[in-house]
Amino acid sequence: MNEHSTPTPAPVPDGRITVNGDICLGDGRGGYTPVRFIKPQHLLEDETVRKIMGFALALSAQVSRFKQHTYEDLGAFDAILDQEYGLTKGGKKGNRTYQTHDGLMKIEVRVADLLDFGPELQVAKQLLDECLNEWSADSRPEVRALITNTFNTDKEGQVNRALLFTLLRLDVEDKRWNRAMDAIREAIRVVGSKTYYRIQMRESFDAPWQTVTIDLAKA
Numbered sequence: 001m002n003e004h005s006t007p008t009p010a011p012v013p014d015g016r017i018t019v020n021g022d023i024c025l026g027d028g029r030g031g032y033t034p035v036r037f038i039k040p041q042h043l044l045e046d047e048t049v050r051k052i053m054g055f056a057l058a059l060s061a062q063v064s065r066f067k068q069h070t071y072e073d074l075g076a077f078d079a080i081l082d083q084e085y086g087l088t089k090g091g092k093k094g095n096r097t098y099q100t101h102d103g104l105m106k107i108e109v110r111v112a113d114l115l116d117f118g119p120e121l122q123v124a125k126q127l128l129d130e131c132l133n134e135w136s137a138d139s140r141p142e143v144r145a146l147i148t149n150t151f152n153t154d155k156e157g158q159v160n161r162a163l164l165f166t167l168l169r170l171d172v173e174d175k176r177w178n179r180a181m182d183a184i185r186e187a188i189r190v191v192g193s194k195t196y197y198r199i200q201m202r203e204s205f206d207a208p209w210q211t212v213t214i215d216l217a218k219a
Contacts, residue, residue, distance in 0.1 A: 007055065007058055007059065007062070008058060009051070009054030009055045009057070009058050010054050010055075010057035010058040010061065011054065012050045012051075012053050012054040012057070013050075014047075014050065015046065015050070016035065017032065019032050019034075022034040022035075022036070023035045023036075025038060025046065063214060066214075067197070070107075070197055071195075074096075074098065074107070074109065077098070078096075094109070094111040094193075094195075095108075095109060095110050095111055096108070096109040097109070102205070103205050104201060104202055104203070104204070104205070105199075105200070105201045106199075106200050106201075106209075107197060107198070107199050107200075108197070108198040108199075108200070109195060109196070109197060110195070110196045110197075110198065111193050111194070111195050111196075112193060112194050112195075112196060113190045113192075113193055114190070114191050114192040114193055114194055115161065115188055115189065115190060115191065116189045116191045117159065117187045117188060117189065118186070118187045118188075118189055119187070120183040120184070120186045120187035121159065121183070121184065121187040123180075123183045124180040124181070124183035124184045124187065125151055125180075127176045127177070127179055127180035127183065128147050128151075128176075128177070128180050130176055131147075131174055131176055131177055131180070132144060132147060140172075143170065143172065146163060146166060146167060146170075147167070149163055150163040150164050150166075150167060164184065167181070167184065168181055168184060168185070198211060199211070199212040199214075200212065
């Protein structure tokens with residue numbers, strides 16, 4: 001297959017069904033509409049979406065196979081290193097980088113922790129609320145805004161995780177603040193991990209790296 005060839009789409013049903021002798025399409029409400037009563041532009045839209053869906057399903061399956069092969073190939077390479085040389089590639093978390101001898105292609109493997117928060121987070125929120133209530137309106141305005149944006153009061157239990165870690169880096173001289181930060185640290189729980197692959201290449205050893213895009217949303 002050359003770079004301009006079109007991949008074979010996955011089979012997608014045309015949606016047509018015979019009802020009382022009429023060829024019909026579902027109407028989105030659980031019923032059926034005879035094709036002869038459907039406007040031509042709506043039929044064309046239906047066919048276009050189904051055509052694109054066929055290619056999307058085929059591409060999705062191809063990406064899934066690619067991820068599986070990448071996992072297996074790198075795993076096999078790691079096993080050879082371990083068996084032949086007693087070496088383990090990467091750091092404690094499993095982050096690893098592989099590259100070609102000429103330094104023009106590389107694959108980075110990054111393992112990210114999946115986090116959840118225990119009930120201690122609510123204790124931290126109560127302590128921070130006490131701080132906000134006692135601080136004057138013009139006191140620490142940036143910190144007040146950060147706390148407000150971290151804990152979404154419109155939705156119970158919702159929290160901005162990125163801003164939460166920003167709170168932990170602040171140096172605020174208040175006993176309740178420090179107790180709140182301790183509660184946040186105790187609330188953080190690692191519930192799993194997810195592996196990400198980043199594949200990059202460059203034209204020369206001193207050229208910038210270019211990421212090989214696989215995610216359709218980033219293409």
